[in-house]
Amino acid sequence: MTSSAEPPNEPFAESPDEPPAEPPTEHNGSGLQPERTLLAWQRTIALLVVVGLLFLRGSLVPGGDNVPEAPLVVRVATMAVLLVIGLVLGLHLWFRWRACEHGTRVPETGRPPLYLARPWAMAVLCAGVLALVGVLVLTVLLGL
């Protein structure tokens, strides 16, 4: 048996005749950190919109008046604000992702980026979540 003579070091090698591909120096040991951070941002934005949709939805049982409902205007306005925040953050991340060449290097430094999003984007995200908390608490307290 000669199958054990070739350890599976290069799973993407297509044929033994071709020259070996260049070693992935840019991602060596980095664990694709920028990509993981981008995906974390995407999950967060998606969850923000989903929670806004839940708030917009209102009672799960149609016609049931045993669930206190926030006014429709408040719910639609909240959803609109959250959508705008998600859009701004998504566009910001998209531009940042293109500017740093898919997370590999920032043009000024030649290194991977230290932040994916700027700190103001984090502040905007926090403000959006806090606004949702505020709307929820206020509608409940004023609706009592």
Add this chain to the structure above:
Amino acid sequence: MGSETRPEDSRGAKRLVDYRFTLANERTFLAWIRTALAILAGAVAVLHLLPLDWAQVPRTAVGLVLAGLAGVITVYAPLRWYRVQKLMSRGEALKMSVLPVITTFAVGLVCALVLLGNLL
């Protein structure tokens, strides 16, 4: 290569921090925000979504506690991010955070309240 020791992106940093650590810090911040959003979804469900057979007062109390916890996490997460960022740029050791303990006890308290309210 590697001639610049003070890149543009590390404003306020005393020395160069490994980008893996700053990005991990950013992801930790995002994970806290997602935790807050999940708790907030629970608050929305209790307050506005589900036709529960609860009295008005416990429903409102549980919903408000969850919403308040989400607010606390949302305020704390960026502060924690900034603090860790500063500690890393100075090369100091990270300090423990009390927020996991607070979150655990608050969520456990809400679970116990709901469980007791349903059993009794």
